[in-house]
Amino acid sequence: MSFTRMMEGNEAAAWGAKLARADVVPAYPITPQTELISNIASLIADGTMKTEYIKVEGEHTAMAAAVGASAAGARVFTASSSQGIAFMDEPLWIPPGRRLPIVMCMVNRSMAPLGGLRPDHNDSMHQRDKGWILLYCENSQEVLDTILQAYKIAENPEIYLPVGVCYDGYFVSATATPTTVPDQAKVDEWLPPYKHEWYDLMPDSYKMPPPKSFLKQRIGVAEAHQKAKKVIEAVDVDYKKHFGRGYGGLIEEYNCDGAEAVLVTMDSMTGTAKDVIDEMRADGKTIGLIKLKCFRPFPTEKFREIAPKYNAIGVVDRNNSFGSAGGGIVAVELARALYDLSERPVIANFHVGLSGTDVTMNQIRYMADETLEAAKKGKVKQVVDWVETHDLGEVM
């Protein structure tokens, strides 16, 4: 039966893997992902979850085992964070090219050196060039729902790509909010057992997946990413029809009607930004919000369709791309997406939430005001604004 209770993001993720009936979970613990796999271990220990849990000696092996299990026809789930994801880097290249629909939670945590245990998005964003689909979640409920959607997307024969379900350490992973766990039978009906069309390990009929040439394989992954945009949107609509909750597919537009400028946010900061946008709207400021749910594939067409409505877009990058063409990873992507539009908004760019801190209400107000000013003036003050270097109060 469906039930609702207070649940941390990591526990919601464990329930997502359980409801998806993941056959195999190879994983190695790392803060802030640890409670996710310890919750899975508990669900297995008490008989709630029927899963082969493989204790491995490190993250590199976790992903290697995930690749093998997925190619053998198992539905596979794993999770890691920060340096753990980095240690997986070599086998992380395999699932997209081999078209293996593994789902992995990337519980965001900043990278070394001096990275604390708390989040920024560089650990998951550095997977952007490998071929993984990357989806970002705002709270526990969205984590659970996105894991179910992720399998549906990944296992679509038109797609066959691995999916990273990303969410902030602490602000989602350890934050408890009311979360609904849907009925298992209803999930089973919506998400049938995994059967890969290409892989068959029966000795007399073993086949390797086509194509065998490197170039054709790369083009295949690129085409699958293009097709995935429609599939991600369709899966979200279908999920909403069955379970009553949807997240907009690629992006969510919040309070954008009549806005002259919008902020683009990701992950847990979005909830804070929604509260601030409502307050600013009540004060007559014409600011809206776009939540970037899907970072890979980048929703280029969607942004090209909506961008001309706005005079400025303020991109909030909780990541760094040192020496980039200009600013954070999302800002650079968005600039490319909009480059050949004849009329396009100016792009303001902010770095925030990098030093293990939360993204505060005052920081959101500041970024919204700066973006509105850029909309009025038609230009930005600087390529990227490191918001945490300003004293905006809110210290403890």
Add this chain to the structure above:
Amino acid sequence: MNEIRFHGMGGQGAVMGALMLAEAAFNEGKYAQKIPVYGGMRRGGDVTVFLRLDDKPIRRTSGIYEPDAVIVLDPTLVKHPPTRSGLKKNGVAIVNETVKPDEIDLGVPLSKVATIDASAISAEVFGVRAIPIVNTIMMGAIAKATDWVKLDSLFEPIMHTFPGRIGELNVEACKRGYDAVEVS
């Protein structure tokens, strides 16, 4: 929205206490959210937990910089600057302290102050420890001093978190907290 900040030391149970309080409020039909802030796992280090209660869904995930209430789990933290930082005028403080409520000074006039010697009760119920476990005792004190949750609502989350004998001891601790708290 009621924004509450817990200040404790690693090992006192601030994170689990805030979660059990959130569960009790949720079971009473409110919306709740718990966000913990701590570094590497260690006993004795600072632990801050944010607890929000509301009658509608809670979206913001930022910290609480101007709390309506602070819950102080250890007497040594009363003078700790982050405890009093941003505390709202006419706010609420519930403190593990041996002194009377009117002796508590958190730098602003408060509408309600409650004190309880939770460390002493903890020693009696759970035995003497270097870092006393006080969370369920403070929860009982909160149920008496405020209208956030009813005392009875706390028992199910406690028993669900600690099944069996440990849960029963914690329910006893919670009731002792309820009975012993002094409210200004």
